[in-house]
Amino acid sequence: MSTAQSPRCSVARSLEVLGEKWTLLVVREAFWGATRFSEFKSTLSVASDILTNRLATLVDAGVLERRAYREDGARERSSYHLTESGLALRPVLAALTQWGDAFRPSGFGPAAVYRERESAAPVRIAFVSDDGRVIEPLDVEVVRGGAALEGAPLESALRDGALANASE
Amino acid sequence: MSTAQSPRCSVARSLEVLGEKWTLLVVREAFWGATRFSEFKSTLSVASDILTNRLATLVDAGVLERRAYREDGARERSSYHLTESGLALRPVLAALTQWGDAFRPSGFGPAAVYRERESAAPVRIAFVSDDGRVIEPLDVEVVRGGAALEGAPLESALRDGALANASE
């Protein structure tokens, strides 16, 4: 299950945790309020062994936290709750939702709507600058930070013009 | 490969296309400028058969577009380019990057930095309202839209106190 060494690309590192089948759907259900094994199992229709495995991975990665709970007249069982790290995945899910709604419509309209809690005004995912301006995606560029610059196989292909190229 | 019917949840529909291993990494490389089979192959170190499959899936889903190109002194070959739908995945990748940087740091600093093209000012992914205000994630709530409301097992189970029903 473990990678030899964690990759330098943040997307790849995120996908190490989130990239397996069912994982993001488990997180989505957690955002909808699911906490128990049986809730995840029935809403997702996922096999128990896979669910066990994914919950363990997520707990391990600090996305979910295992807690004991007890309903009266029942023994202690465990439940799963989003941690700070898990809650921080909301933009990831929202971005996926937004893309799915826009480019893979279901014909039933959006299944989830994000809105401001106080005003109920709809919100969307966007790029913003530190001073709070909204920047359109086409006005955003990506440059390689320090992590990708030293010895990554990725760079070898670009080596003889890589730095000029990066400003493209 | 395909599901019987596409799910109503947008996250699940997005993951139908993007959720397989390597897929999002292929898209990431496309954003870095990769267009040829061999570029994807060498930067990602992915097996050719898998790459063939993923490129086909992405072309099929309209995320990439296949184009012919010809270097002089070589025969025609095909290259892969982001479509509008593919370009719209930038927020998804940015959200994953942001989460990875924050919660799974590599020790090498961020590998990619998103910034405004004109000003080079750093940008981040955030929720914004229609009138351009930035809304903090904790002030955002999600409500089920129309798609989940009709006949989804999830809702029918939770409505009209079915919890007692289900637990007996």
Next chain:
DNA sequence: CCTCTAAGTTGGATTAACCAACTCAGCCCG
């Protein structure tokens, strides 16, 4: 015709997902 290269295919081994049946621990009931 021979060789070179980018872009794939193909076959076989390994790993992951799937599914159904089963276990396990504690609580309640009699």
Next chain:
DNA sequence: CGGGCTGAGTTGGTTAATCCAACTTAGAGG
């Protein structure tokens, strides 16, 4: 005490996906 009930998993066997190395293919140049 023993037996049934329930949520939370395990276990075993089958199917599907991934990985890896070797091979094929189509056209250009020599």
